[in-house]
Amino acid sequence: MNNLSVVIAGVGGQGTVLLSRLIGNAALTSGQDVRGAETIGMAQRGGSVVSHVRIGADTHSPLTPSHKADLLLAFEPGEAVRAFHLLADNAAVVALDRAVKPSVPQPFGEYDGASALAFLKENVSRLYIIEQEKLFRQISPKAANVALFGAAVGLGLLPLSIEQAKLAVRERVPEKFLSINLNALDVGANYFAEVTP
Amino acid sequence: MKQLLMGNEAIALGAVRAGVSVVTGYPGTPSSEILETVAKRCREVYAEWSVNEKSALETAAGAAMSGARVMVTMKQVGLNVASDPLMSLNYTGIVGGMVIVAADDPGPVSSQTEQDTRRFGKFAKLAVFDPSSPEEAYLMIADAFDLSEKIKRPVLFRPTTRVCHGYASVELLPPLDVKRDTRFQRNSRFVIFPKLAYESHVVIEKTLKELSTADYPRNTLEGAGTLGIATGGVSHAYVSEALGGQLNCKLLKVSAYPFPVGVAERFLEGLTDVLVIEELDPVIEEELLLLSAEKKINVNIHGKRSGEVKNAGEFAPSEIAVIVNKFLGKDTAEATAQAPSNLPIRPPVLCAGCPHRGSFLAVKEACKGINAVFCGDIGCYTLGNAKPLDMVDTCLCMGAGITMAAGIKRADESKTTFAFVGDSTFFHTGISGIINAVYNNADEIIVILDNSATAMTGGQPHPGLGLVANGSPTAKISIENIVQAIGVQHIVKANAFDLDEAVSAVKSVLDKQGVRVIIFSGECIAVSKRRGKCVIDNDKCVNCGLCVTKLGCPALTLSGKTPTLDETLCNGCGLCAYVCGKGAIACE
Ligand code: SF4
Ligand code: SF4
Ligand code: SF4
Numbered sequence: 147m148n149n150l151s152v153v154i155a156g157v158g159g160q161g162t163v164l165l166s167r168l169i170g171n172a173a174l175t176s177g178q179d180v181r182g183a184e185t186i187g188m189a190q191r192g193g194s195v196v197s198h199v200r201i202g203a204d205t206h207s208p209l210t211p212s213h214k215a216d217l218l219l220a221f222e223p224g225e226a227v228r229a230f231h232l233l234a235d236n237a238a239v240v241a242l243d244r245a246v247k248p249s250v251p252q253p254f255g256e257y258d259g260a261s262a263l264a265f266l267k268e269n270v271s272r273l274y275i276i277e278q279e280k281l282f283r284q285i286s287p288k289a290a291n292v293a294l295f296g297a298a299v300g301l302g303l304l305p306l307s308i309e310q311a312k313l314a315v316r317e318r319v320p321e322k323f324l325s326i327n328l329n330a331l332d333v334g335a336n337y338f339a340e341v342t343p
Numbered sequence: 344m345k346q347l348l349m350g351n352e353a354i355a356l357g358a359v360r361a362g363v364s365v366v367t368g369y370p371g372t373p374s375s376e377i378l379e380t381v382a383k384r385c386r387e388v389y390a391e392w393s394v395n396e397k398s399a400l401e402t403a404a405g406a407a408m409s410g411a412r413v414m415v416t417m418k419q420v421g422l423n424v425a426s427d428p429l430m431s432l433n434y435t436g437i438v439g440g441m442v443i444v445a446a447d448d449p450g451p452v453s454s455q456t457e458q459d460t461r462r463f464g465k466f467a468k469l470a471v472f473d474p475s476s477p478e479e480a481y482l483m484i485a486d487a488f489d490l491s492e493k494i495k496r497p498v499l500f501r502p503t504t505r506v507c508h509g510y511a512s513v514e515l516l517p518p519l520d521v522k523r524d525t526r527f528q529r530n531s532r533f534v535i536f537p538k539l540a541y542e543s544h545v546v547i548e549k550t551l552k553e554l555s556t557a558d559y560p561r562n563t564l565e566g567a568g569t570l571g572i573a574t575g576g577v578s579h580a581y582v583s584e585a586l587g588g589q590l591n592c593k594l595l596k597v598s599a600y601p602f603p604v605g606v607a608e609r610f611l612e613g614l615t616d617v618l619v620i621e622e623l624d625p626v627i628e629e630e631l632l633l634l635s636a637e638k639k640i641n642v643n644i645h646g647k648r649s650g651e652v653k654n655a656g657e658f659a660p661s662e663i664a665v666i667v668n669k670f671l672g673k674d675t676a677e678a679t680a681q682a683p684s685n686l687p688i689r690p691p692v693l694c695a696g697c698p699h700r701g702s703f704l705a706v707k708e709a710c711k712g713i714n715a716v717f718c719g720d721i722g723c724y725t726l727g728n729a730k731p732l733d734m735v736d737t738c739l740c741m742g743a744g745i746t747m748a749a750g751i752k753r754a755d756e757s758k759t760t761f762a763f764v765g766d767s768t769f770f771h772t773g774i775s776g777i778i779n780a781v782y783n784n785a786d787e788i789i790v791i792l793d794n795s796a797t798a799m800t801g802g803q804p805h806p807g808l809g810l811v812a813n814g815s816p817t818a819k820i821s822i823e824n825i826v827q828a829i830g831v832q833h834i835v836k837a838n839a840f841d842l843d844e845a846v847s848a849v850k851s852v853l854d855k856q857g858v859r860v861i862i863f864s865g866e867c868i869a870v871s872k873r874r875g876k877c878v879i880d881n882d883k884c885v886n887c888g889l890c891v892t893k894l895g896c897p898a899l900t901l902s903g904k905t906p907t908l909d910e911t912l913c914n915g916c917g918l919c920a921y922v923c924g925k926g927a928i929a930c931e
Contacts, residue, residue, distance in 0.1 A: 157689060159912075170347045174512050180347055181476070181511040187372040187453030188799070191691040191726060192897050206583035208476075208509035212661035213676060230682040247900035247907075249692055249891075250730060254685040256901070261683065269680045287911040 149202030150305065151210045154294075155229040156221030157246045158190040161291035164318065165219065166197035168295050172306045172314035173201045183208035192249070194225055201305070217303050219294045222246045223262035230269070238272035238303050240294060242281070274301060274338055281333065289330035292319075296334025308335055345512040350477040350502055353513050354444060354484055355380035358414045359388055361440075361485035362521030365406040366390040367399035369771065370800035371418030372453040373507035374446035378416045379803070382812040392803055392812045395741070395771040396425035400443065404428060407437035407497070409527040412488055416444045419458050419501075420740065424772070430467055433496050434543040435535050439523065440488035441497040448504050449622040450657040453799075455721070455740060457655060459623035460501035464600055468547050470554060471499040471600040475579040477511040483561060483598070485519060494550050503622060504657075505577040551601045561598035562606050566590040570671060571610055573597065573627050574620040578658060582620050585664035592671060602630040611640045618670040619646035622658055645670065693726050695898035696874065696914025698794050698839040698865025703727045703734040704894070704918065705837070705845030705863070706761060706790060709853065715759040716751050718744035720773075722765035723799045723867075724792050731895045735763070742772025749776075749785035759853070760787040767797035767805040769822060774829075780858045781830050788852055788859045789831075791822055792839070794867040802869045826860045833857070839865030840874075842921040868914050875915030875931045879908050883927035890919040890928065 152169055156162045163184050170180045178201045185195035198210045215233050220226030220241035233239070245259025266273055276297060278290075285293050292315060298304050299311045311331060319327045348356065355377045358366070366388060368378040382390040393399035396417045403413040417425060422445040429443065445463070448454040464471035472487045474480035480502055491498040532539060571593035574582045579596050586594075595610040597603065611617070611634065619628040625647040635642050647654040652666060668675045693700050703724075706717070719725050719735035720743065728735035737747055748762035764773045769791055780787060797803040804810040809819035826834055833855045837848035845863060852859040879890075886904040890896075898912035899919060908919070908928075920928040 158691065159694070167347070170510065174345060174347050179345075179512050181509065183505055183509040184349075185452075186508045188691045188726075189452070191694060191723065193689050193691040204588065206580040207660040208505050208511075208577070208580065209660050211584060211664060212659075224687045227682050228686050230680070245687075248687045248689050249895050249897040249900060250688065250690060252688060256903070257687040258902075261685070265683055 149200065149205055150217070151205070151215045152199040152201070152217045152219065152304070153210055153215040153229050153232050154197040154199070154219045155225040156195055157225060158185075158193050158195045160221045161288070162195050162197045162221070165291040165295055166199045167318055168292070168311070168314045169199045169304060171318060172310045173199070175313065176306060176310055178305075179203045181205055181208050194228060196229060217298065219298055221290060221294070223259040223266060224257065227262045227265050233270075236272065237270070238274065238301070239266060239270045240274045240276065240297050240301070240303070241266065242278045242290065242294070243275050244278035276337060281337065284333045285330040286326045289327050292327045292330040293334035293337070296331040297337050300335035301338050311335075345514050347510060348477055348481070348513045349376060349508060349510045350480055350506040351376035351508070352380045353477040353481040353511075354500075354502065355385070356515065357481040357484040358442065358488070359385045360516060360518050361412065361488045362519060362523065363412045363414045363488070364388055364523065364525070365403060365411050365413040366416070367393050367403045367413070368416030369393055369396045369399055369421055370797050370803045371421050371446070372800055373448055373504040374416050374418045374421075374444060375800045375803065376507070377444060378812065379801070386813060390812050392805065394806060396421035397428060400425040400428045400432070403441060404432050404437065407439045407441040408533055409438065410523060410525040411439040412492070412521065412523065413439060414442045414444060417446070418454065419445050419447045419460055420455055421445065422460060422463060424741065426463075426467070429497065431535050433467060433469055433547065434540050435533050436495045436543070437491070437497060438495065439525070440492035442484060442487045442491060442500050443497055444500045444502070446502050446504070446507050447623060450504065452504050452657070457623055459626065460499060461600055461626045462624050464499045468551060469497060469499050470494070471501055473576045473598055473600070474500070474502050474506055475576050475596070475598065476506060477509055478513050479561070480506055481513050486561070496547070496550070503577055509577070555601040555604050558605060559599050559603060562603045563596045564593065564606050564610050566593045568592045569613060569615045571595065571614045571617045572620060572667065572670070573610065573617055573631060575627060576622065578620045578622055578663065581658055581660040581663040582667060584660050585667040597627050600626075602627070604634055607631060607634055608638060611635060611638070611642055614642050616643045616645060616670070618651075618667070619644065620652060620658075620663055620666070625654070690729055691726055692729050692895060692897055693723060694868050695896050695912045696868045696916040697723070698863070698867065699724045699727060699792055700732065700894060700896065701839040701842060701845060701865060701916070701918050702790065702792050702863040703732045705842055706849050707732065707734055708842075709846050709849035710759070713759050713853070714757055715761060716748070718748040718751070718760065718762040720744040720762070720764045720768050722768055724763055724765055727763065729895060731892055741768055742776055745773055745776030745787070745789055746779060748787040748789075749780050749783070752786050761790060762787060763790045763792060766791065766793045766795070766807050766822060770806045770820075774825060777826065777829050777831065777858065785858055786856060788861065791860060791862045793822060793862055793864045795870050796867045798867040798869060802867065823862060831858050831860050833859040834862070835860075836862045836864065839863040840916050840918070842918065873914050874917070876910055876913055877908060877915050877917065877920060877928050877930040878910070879906055880927050880929060883925050885925055885927070887925070890923050893922050894919060
């Protein structure tokens with residue numbers, strides 16, 4: 147298959163690292179080469195964090211170059227927009243709709259995510275917005291990352307079956323958190339059930 | 344079989360494959376996961392978190408003199424701390440292979456400086472290996488051990504952040520057959536003296552010269568033409584990505600130093616122009632300039648010195664693509680829609696429920712109306728500089744806050760000086776500062792923030808916790824006993840989560856003289872379980888906003904004037920309940 151570059155954007159503490167490893171592990175198990183990069187360090191304390199997962203044998207850079215990402219998984223609308231420059235023209239975006247408000251005063255006035263969402267709706271044709279409130283009624287907020295994984299697999303945006311995704315979750319997630327994460331995977335995978343990808 | 348490995352895991356497993364038996368280090372982003380991987384995954388190998396990089400390097404030096412293969416891990420600024428033993432160790436030499444991994448941090452992403460360890464290698468007269476990917480790092484570290492053992496001197500291995508925290512599917516190989524006879528045997532060269540230093544220097548220069556002309560298969564030359572690109576490290580990946588599988592120029596990849604003049608000369612032959620792409624310092628660029636002058640090769644060299652490549656900060660792959668395409672006379676596709684610039688600004692902040700927030704607030708409250716200076720140090724608590732806490736006036740390097748606070752007072756009598764130091768930093772280089780302060784009758788208040796972890800780098804243990812790197816128990820060293828033994832007269836302790844107690848602790852030492860120590864205890868949220876949860880009672884809340892504007896807790900934000908408490912982030916530390924004068928926040 148062709149190369150596939152996935153970018154994951156969020157705020158430090160939201161679980162981007164696990165999400166990228168789930169995708170990477172599942173792709174590796176299905177016989178693909180994988181490379182990528184994480185944001186680890188200071189930014190994990192509430193800063194903007196980006197993970198890159200690049201599937202396929204002929205990628206070189208661990209970071210996705212601009213206009214080369216095929217899929218963006220975003221935990222938050224503003225962070226999705228921040229990563230927008232990485233997206234290829236026909237890229238798909240799956241994003242949670244609720245803004246994570248910064249705890250420091252903002253120079254542009256209060257940030258609520260509305261203008262970021264509007265920008266995404268205007269500029270991304272394959273946009274899949276997850277209503278966080280609706281999602282969190284069915285899953286633990288701590289498993290939002292796995293729900294995003296599920297949504298991407300359910301929409302057919304990753305070259306993986308739901309079984310392969312489950313296997314990756316089982317491999318990577320500690321026993322005591324397994325059931326909430328498997329549930330999140332299912333809820334995510336079915337979230338867009340009525341949408342045809 | 345392939346495994347998905349982070350670069351740091353690849354380095355660790357590569358070293359174990361190469362027969363390393365002693366690994367020492369001090370945590371520092373982006374290097375920390377190397378030693379953690381050895382401690383967790385390879386329990387047959389001895390791995391220790393030393394108290395600082397100097398101790399780590401010296402411990403490893405002893406083992407290497409006894410014939411063991413050893414590895415020392417640290418971040419680039421850690422190498423500054425370890426440089427004293429390292430400089431001399433190159434002169435005494437070792438027996439077993441010794442690899443010092445010093446991880447550089449272009450950006451910097453999480454560091455105080457953008458120093459280039461390749462440059463340090465040249466200064467210290469050491470060979471340096473520069474891996475370009477996790478896969479290469481896995482294999483290359485074995486080369487580093489082999490070379491070190493062959494020349495009987497330590498060598499440097501310097502991955503950068505995108506190699507350390509990059510990851511890749513790596514083919515794991517069977518262990519190399521490295522039989523070690525580890526016995527310390529006396530040898531006069533282990534005792535450094537001026538005469539020995541001179542003799543060693545002669546040998547070192549000879550060895551470096553030989554290495555610079557030897558062929559190392561990972562220094563590669565490909566392609567043909569009159570244009571050439573020279574690169575190394577992760578920049579090689581960016582250049583390859585930009586070339587997209589079409590090599591219509593010459594491409595030199597430098598993977599190890601001393602600079603390989605043989606392959607570089609073959610590279611320069613027939614070129615009119617060279618583009619050098621390397622992060623941090625123009626090391627390859629300057630070597631090519633020297634070589635072209637020496638060999639009288641007439642070639643234009645483009646890079647940092649010519650201003651065509653930026654000389655600070657990290658590269659983005661797209662920015663390298665633009666430079667490479669321009670050099671090769673190709674176009675770069677332009678961006679389409681422009682993303683809005685009014686995106687939220689997110690500086691890193693202390694976690695919701697961080698004990699340091701209480702400590703900073705207590706000192707701030709107690710110091711109202713006092714002309715005080717707050718010296719910070721390296722760790723999560725550097726983030727106390729963020730508004731609204733705004734409690735860090737200086738931050739220099741590990742352990743510097745205590746000594747700087749004393750110095751400020753010498754020059755400006757009018758100030759009350761505070762030094763904040765974390766528990767791990769206290770053990771690293773803080774203790775000597777306190778001894779210096781007591782010995783020289785300094786006048787300052789030292790605030791030790793004991794959060795039971797080396798938190799910024801991921802919660803590694805330290806001497807105050809009673810645990811070693813692999814989690815086994817050991818003696819617990821008491822911070823309080825040390826401070827007492829040094830002779831500090833005024834020592835108070837308080838719970839960082841109890842604001843009243845913490846404020847009175849600060850007040851109780853404010854009017855005293857000399858060196859005073861406050862120990863604030865409170866566990867990092869990564870160490871202790873959730874304490875509970877807090878909720879805002881909207882009937883009692885008067886929308887004064889104090890809980891938000893005083894604390895800067897990420898779980899508390901304002902929507903208009905109304906405070907919102909994000910229950911998924913809150914750890915129930917109760918600090919906001921203290922701050923709220925209306926009793927509108929209830930914690931359970
Ligand atoms: S990791 Fe621990 S010490 Fe660091 S900011 Fe978070 S709670 Fe505080
Ligand atoms: S400090 Fe108390 S009264 Fe003021 S906004 Fe916060 S919860 Fe409401
Ligand atoms: S109790 Fe208040 S200050 Fe503490 S974590 Fe929760 S919201 Fe933040």
